Amino acid sequence: MKGNISPAGILERMSSAVGNPGIPSPLVAGTDPYAILVGTVVSLRTRDAVTEVVTKRVLKSVPAVADMAAVPVEKLSELLYPAGFYNRKAVQLKKLAQILISKHHGEVPSDRKALEALPGVGGKTAACVVSMAFGVPAICVDVHVHRISNRLGIVKTASPAETEKALMLYFPEELWTPLNHIFVKFGQKICRPQAPRCGGCCFKEWCDYAD
Ligand code: SF4
Structure with missing residues (x-):
């Protein structure tokens, strides 16, 4: 420079x-860690306007981690359309929720390494979640x-x-x-x-x- x-x-x-x-699009549908995690995954390769509509729709039908772990993948794909890679995200979000239940007592972890071990969560998503959901710089x-x-x-x-x-x-x-x-x-x-x-x-x- x-x-x-x-x-x-x-x-x-x-x-x-x-x-x-x-406000950042992943925060539009809710500010609890689960809503932010879902919104951040939806936002990958997806325009802000689509992220906002899709995240609200998903969270309305699948409002909690237990619901996400149980929802049929086909139903979740329909809810996620037209977000980018909606079929892949449906598989990842369901698996992610099952892991949250089996390994994290149904809670979203505030630790970056634990987040990055979840399906579909890379460094960028983990950084967004810890900062927006947990106030970690x-x-x-x-x-x-x-x-x-x-x-x-x-x-x-x-x-x-x-x-x-x-x-x-x-x-x-x-x-x-x-x-x-x-x-x-x-x-x-x-x-x-x-x-x-x-x-x-x-x-x-x-x-x-x-x-
Ligand atoms: S638009 Fe981007 S590349 Fe162009 S001057 Fe501004 S910062 Fe630099």
Whole structure:
């Protein structure tokens, strides 16, 4: 990144650029750990608007871990459609709920390693759940966070896992949890995967990627 801009200044500029970001889509249908875990799994490879509709529908029909463990996979697939990979997510969510009952007393664990051992839960999902559901500072690195961080030049990394480690060194801990939602909105509106809007971007003087 060219010139001086503080980590907090980066988030402030992004926030101003995107306006009111609303609340993260996995939180729209509920704020208990089970609802957040389901919403986060649904959100993978799925647009926010679809995540919100689908997560509400799933939680209305399958409101608790025990219900998820018992629901037929075919029924769950129907509820999850048109979320990305809805058939695979149906299998994963049912299996995940069965493991929560057999190994975690029917509760969502607050430990990242335990979460990452669940079907369909990778590092990004685990970070989102511990931060949103349990208030544990964590950086949820999705494709937007990875792309924008590298374009700006605040990290030079090849994978989201590397980006997470680098961003944890770059940003102070109090900014870890809000970072994802602001980066995602900035990535949807301005620093898009294709044809980023560099001409009107508030980072064009500093950004390594801008012309
Ligand atoms: S200048 Fe372009 S590449 Fe850099 S952050 Fe802005 S939109 Fe993204």
